[in-house]
Each structure stands twice: as structure tokens, then as C-alpha cells.
Amino acid sequence: MNKPTTNRPTFIPKMYCNLFGHHYQVTKKVTYHVKEYTCSHCKKQLTTNSNGRLIELTPKFKEINAILERIHASRMERSKKKTLASSIY
Ligand SMILES: [Zn+2]
Numbered sequence: 001m002n003k004p005t006t007n008r009p010t011f012i013p014k015m016y017c018n019l020f021g022h023h024y025q026v027t028k029k030v031t032y033h034v035k036e037y038t039c040s041h042c043k044k045q046l047t048t049n050s051n052g053r054l055i056e057l058t059p060k061f062k063e064i065n066a067i068l069e070r071i072h073a074s075r076m077e078r079s080k081k082k083t084l085a086s087s088i089y
Contacts, residue, residue: 013041031072
């Protein structure tokens with residue numbers, strides 16, 4: 001591995017991430033298990049896939065997450081009604 005030279009004029013965020021790793025923050029909760037993350041340094045985006053692994057958030061996965069979010073929201077609505085009904089018995 002190359003030693004980083006001192007006083008490098010362009011210390012770009014991407015290089016920071018290469019040296020110290022990305023600093024991901026949750027930017028969106030899609031479902032209980034699927035979240036979207038953004039690196040606070042280089043703005044790289046990740047998401048959780050169906051296996052629970054972190055993968056790059058491509059436009060395709062953004063689309064999938066949008067659908068998941070809608071399904072999740074409607075499920076939440078339904079389960080709310082279900083718990084109301086079951087509490088009667
Ligand atoms: Zn980064």
C-alpha cells in the first residue's frame with residue numbers, strides 16, 4: 001500500500017472515505033428491515049437488499065424501495081385495524 005503524502009492540496013471526500021471508511025447515516029426508513037443510507041462525506045447512497053446486506057442504491061433499487069414503502073404503509077394501516085378488531089375479542 002502507498003503511504004499518503006503529506007500536504008496534499010486536494011483532500012477530496014472520496015479519499016477520506018477510502019482512508020477512514022464511509023460514514024453512513026440513515027436517510028430513510030423504507031420498512032422495518034430496509035433502510036436507505038447516505039455517506040455524510042461523499043454522498044454515496046446504500047440500501048438494504050432482501051438478504052439484509054448493504055448494496056449501492058441504484059435508481060432501480062430506489063424504485064423498488066418506493067414500492068416497498070407503499071406496501072409497508074398499507075400493511076401498517078391494515079395491521080392497525082386488525083389489532084383494533086382483535087382487541088374486541
Ligand atoms: Zn463516503
